[in-house]
Amino acid sequence: MVFLEFDVLINALPQLLSGLENTFILTAASLLIGSITGILMAVGRAFGTKTVSAAIYLYEKIFRGIPLLVIFFLIYFGLSQIGINFEPLVAAVIGLGLRSAAYQAQIFRAAFNSIPEGQSIAARSLGMSKIQSIRYILLPQVLRLSVPGWSNEFTIVLKDTSIAFSIGVIELMRQGRYIYVLHPEMILPILLLIALIYFVLVISINKGLSVLEEKYQMKGFDLTVDR
Amino acid sequence: MHMLEVKNLHKRYGASEVLKGVSFTMDKGETKVIIGPSGTGKSTLLRCINQLHPPEKGQVFLEGVEITDPSVDINKIRQKIGFVFQDFNLFTHFNSLQNVSIGLEKVLKMEKEEAEKRAMHELKRVGLGKFAERYPAELSGGQQQRVGIARALAMDPIIILFDEPTSALDPELIGEVLEVMQSLAGEVTMLVVTHEMGFARNVADEIIFMEGGHIIESGSPKQMFTSPKHKRTGEFLGKIASLYGEE
Numbered sequence: 001m002v003f004l005e006f007d008v009l010i011n012a013l014p015q016l017l018s019g020l021e022n023t024f025i026l027t028a029a030s031l032l033i034g035s036i037t038g039i040l041m042a043v044g045r046a047f048g049t050k051t052v053s054a055a056i057y058l059y060e061k062i063f064r065g066i067p068l069l070v071i072f073f074l075i076y077f078g079l080s081q082i083g084i085n086f087e088p089l090v091a092a093v094i095g096l097g098l099r100s101a102a103y104q105a106q107i108f109r110a111a112f113n114s115i116p117e118g119q120s121i122a123a124r125s126l127g128m129s130k131i132q133s134i135r136y137i138l139l140p141q142v143l144r145l146s147v148p149g150w151s152n153e154f155t156i157v158l159k160d161t162s163i164a165f166s167i168g169v170i171e172l173m174r175q176g177r178y179i180y181v182l183h184p185e186m187i188l189p190i191l192l193l194i195a196l197i198y199f200v201l202v203i204s205i206n207k208g209l210s211v212l213e214e215k216y217q218m219k220g221f222d223l224t225v226d227r
Numbered sequence: 228m229h230m231l232e233v234k235n236l237h238k239r240y241g242a243s244e245v246l247k248g249v250s251f252t253m254d255k256g257e258t259k260v261i262i263g264p265s266g267t268g269k270s271t272l273l274r275c276i277n278q279l280h281p282p283e284k285g286q287v288f289l290e291g292v293e294i295t296d297p298s299v300d301i302n303k304i305r306q307k308i309g310f311v312f313q314d315f316n317l318f319t320h321f322n323s324l325q326n327v328s329i330g331l332e333k334v335l336k337m338e339k340e341e342a343e344k345r346a347m348h349e350l351k352r353v354g355l356g357k358f359a360e361r362y363p364a365e366l367s368g369g370q371q372q373r374v375g376i377a378r379a380l381a382m383d384p385i386i387i388l389f390d391e392p393t394s395a396l397d398p399e400l401i402g403e404v405l406e407v408m409q410s411l412a413g414e415v416t417m418l419v420v421t422h423e424m425g426f427a428r429n430v431a432d433e434i435i436f437m438e439g440g441h442i443i444e445s446g447s448p449k450q451m452f453t454s455p456k457h458k459r460t461g462e463f464l465g466k467i468a469s470l471y472g473e474e
Contacts, residue, residue, distance in 0.1 A: 118316035125277055126330035126382060127306035136333055141320045218320050219362035 008186050009193065012179045016197065019175030026092055026161040026171060031154060033097030038104025042142075043134065045105070046112045056105065063102035068163050071095040076167040092164035100157050107149035111142040144216050151209035155202045162198070172197060228291045230255045230416055231276070231386055236285035238268070238275050245271045246282065247440035253386065258417045260427040263437035264463065269420040270313075272437070273388045276418075277308040289385060306334055309379030309387035313394050315371040317363040323350060323374045324359040327381045335382065349377040353407045369400030373407055380415070387411075389419040424467055428452060436460045 041056045048056070063071070076091040086094065115138055123133035162173040176194045180187040229252040238246040245268040253259055261269050274280040276287055278294065278301050286295045294304045317326050324346050331342035350356055353373040363371055372392055379387050389408070393401040405426050411417065412430045421427065427434050428448045435445040436457075444457050455461045 115319075116314075116316070118312060118314050119318055121279060122310070122312060122316035122318070122378075125279060125305055125308070125310040126378070127302045127304075127334040128330070129302050132333055136329060137318055141318075144320065219322070219365060 005183075005186055005189070008179075008183050009189055012176075012186075012190060012193065015179060016172060016175050016194065019170060019172040020197070022089060022164075022169060022171040023158070023161050025089070026096060026164055026169070027154075027158045029093045030096035030100055030161075031157055033093070034100030034104045034153070034157070035150075037097070037101035039108050039139075039142075041101065041105035042108035042112055045109055047130070047134070060102045060105055063099045066099075068095065068099060068160055069166060071099055072163065072167050088164070088168040091167055092161070092169050096157055096160060096164070100153060103153055103156075104150065107146050107153060108142055110149070111145035112138060114145060115141050141218070144213075144218060147209060147213040147216070151206060151213070154205055154209065158201060158205065159198060229253060229288070230257075230290060231418075232286075232288040233272075233276065234286045234288070236272065236275055236282045236287070238271055238280065238282045245440055246275065246285075248285070249437075249440070249442055250285075251435060251442060251445065253416060253418060255416055256413050257432045258412045258419065258430055259433045259435060260431040261418065261420045261435045261437055262422065262424075262427060262463070262467070263443075267438045268440045269437055270390050273310070273390050273418070273420060276388060277305055277310060279310075302334075306330075306382055307385045309382060309384035311372070311375050311379050311387060311389045311392050313391040315363070315368070315375045315395070317371055317374055317378075319363050322360050322362050323355060323366070323377075326363070326374055327378045330378065330382050346377070346381055349381045350374070352380065353377045354403075367400060368396045369403045372396065372404045376404070376407055376411075380411075384415075386416040386418060389417060389421065391420050391422070393421065393423055422467060424464070436463065438463070 041059070044056050045053050072092060072095045075095050076086060076088060079086070119137055119141075120133050123137045124130070128136070161169075161171055164171055165173040165177070168174075172194060176190050180190045183190075231253040233252070234250050236246050236249045237244065249268070249272055251259075261272070263269055271280065275282040278287075282295065286293055288294070289304065289307065292299065292304075294301070318329065321329060324343060327346035327349050328339075328342040331337045331345055332339055335342075337345070347356065347359060350359055353376050355370060355373055355377065358366060358370060358374075361370075363374070366374065376387075376392075392408070393404050396404065401423070405423060408417065408419070408426065409430050419426070419431075431448050433445055434448055434451045436443045436451065436455075436459075438459060444451075444455065444460050446455075451460060452464060455464065
């Protein structure tokens with residue numbers, strides 16, 4: 001019996017890993033949407049008119065205030081009632097992307113705010129346009145400063161792709177379910193295996209991004225103290 | 228035609244009127260120093276000249292062109308007006324060389340190689356040839372300010388505005404910055420807001436004394452230090468002298 005169960009676990013691995021493909025697509029696509037939208041929203045809040053700024057603020061509040069499961073259901077089931085139908089994977093990317101945008105906007109905005117205003121003034125007094133000063137002076141610094149917060153957001157999105165299970169996306173979690181439904185006696189080991197896969201991914205991403213953070217750190221700002 | 232002509236500038240922030248009608252002119256190669264108590268609109272005047280803070284009333288002419296005219300391309304004008312800041316305002320993600328070359332590359336559209344050659348030349352001019360690779364956080368305040376001066380010089384401006392360039396520096400670092408500025412006198416047109424009376428006395432062609440949003444009086448250093456027309460000028464210079472020492 002024990003031998004047989006071990007066999008199930010070994011056989012489960014390729015199937016689980018095949019589910020990872022969608023987990024990765026979900027993570028990458030929604031982070032991309034979230035980053036582009038997040039940066040635009042941060043710029044909009046820092047430099048936009050009052051109306052633009054207020055609209056973005058409202059957006060952030062709304063998407064940070066609703067559970068992801070509810071966002072998913074609204075997009076997938078809710079919108080289909082008014083004739084807007086998405087594939088589960090697309091609905092999940094939209095939901096995760098929109099929510100991540102709200103959080104990433106905050107990360108980037110904090111980074112924008114932490115750059116001394118004098119640098120913008122200096123850029124403008126060299127004759128740069130506002131857009132040039134954002135592009136060449138502010139943004140490169142904002143991106144560097146955002147790495148720690150962004151790295152955290154990355155892992156949150158990766159873990160929350162598992163909630164896409166609920167609207168039928170066939171990702172890591174759902175592949176797991178297919179297996180333990182057939183082998184209910186193996187539910188604990190299978191779930192532990194899934195947990196381990198997420199855990200290893202998150203740890204490696206954190207590690208990878210902190211290497212990136214060190215590499216691109218602005219010179220003279222290394223705060224580590226040797227003693 | 229004057230290189231710079233400032234006519235009857237007025238500027239207010241909310242309820243307080245900071246500039247109450249300021250007029251003066253500058254010619255090519257001149258160094259003028261603006262002195263006066265804090266909060267009298269000296270820095271505001273500089274920011275009104277390059278339109279960082281557009282004045283409500285009055286005009287500024289640069290080489291005969293009215294730059295306060297809203298239809299002029301202010302980005303084009305600012306290329307020609309160098310600005311050196313009290314807090315240096317270097318770009319922290321760039322090393323010294325990049326701080327100086329970025330304007331050449333992105334504003335004057337020079338080739339990267341040419342821009343870096345030019346930037347290196349300007350860094351050497353302020354005595355920082357060996358510090359090209361250093362980042363702002365790796366430089367002393369005096370060195371940072373000299374990079375700031377090189378950044379302004381590189382654009383080959385018609386005039387450079389200095390907004391209290393040594394006020395944020397430790398006393399022992401002030402000298403190196405003033406030396407660089409002194410070496411530029413005559414070559415570059417400079418308008419300098421400062422409390423450094425030694426610099427004013429030795430380098431300025433004219434000293435402008437401002438108080439309460441007005442120019443009280445202006446004249447050669449000799450006249451201002453020895454026989455000011457207004458009592459307030461004498462009082463201020465006396466106070467500064469006793470604070471900072473005669474020289």
